[in-house]
Amino acid sequence: MVKLEEVPDEDLYAPQTGPEEDWDTSSETSDVSEASDVSSVAPDETLYERLTALQDMVPPAQRRFMASAANSVTSWVQSGYRISTKCLWVVSTSALLLGVPFALAYNEEQQVLEMEREMKMQQSANELVAPGSQTAQPETRPAL
Numbered sequence: 001m002v003k004l005e006e007v008p009d010e011d012l013y014a015p016q017t018g019p020e021e022d023w024d025t026s027s028e029t030s031d032v033s034e035a036s037d038v039s040s041v042a043p044d045e046t047l048y049e050r051l052t053a054l055q056d057m058v059p060p061a062q063r064r065f066m067a068s069a070a071n072s073v074t075s076w077v078q079s080g081y082r083i084s085t086k087c088l089w090v091v092s093t094s095a096l097l098l099g100v101p102f103a104l105a106y107n108e109e110q111q112v113l114e115m116e117r118e119m120k121m122q123q124s125a126n127e128l129v130a131p132g133s134q135t136a137q138p139e140t141r142p143a144l
Contacts, residue, residue, distance in 0.1 A: 105143070105144060108142075108143055108144075109142050109143070109144060112142045112143065113142070
């Protein structure tokens, strides 16, 4: 049978020695002023230097993973941008090459139909003024 025995930790209960007598616990304003002075400790340090100092905190395996993830995201964004610009170019040139001639032909067709409608109205107005008279009108056909 196994018998368990508790071993007391002597360092845990030993009195600690240190600079406790130097601390001033009565004035709390000194703590606030010290905290505000922390930002002004190194005024020559830039944000880039602070970020590069953080690289020691991140393990190399995680840094490689984050770098590969960032590279894959940027490559996806770049390829998406290239594909979208090419598609936009194809759509816009197709619209110009096919849409503009179609719009011009459609406009011309509408003008011809409007002219025919006006000629029929003139013909009916002439019959009302002089019934029985036939005026020879040339028949017009659309361009398409």
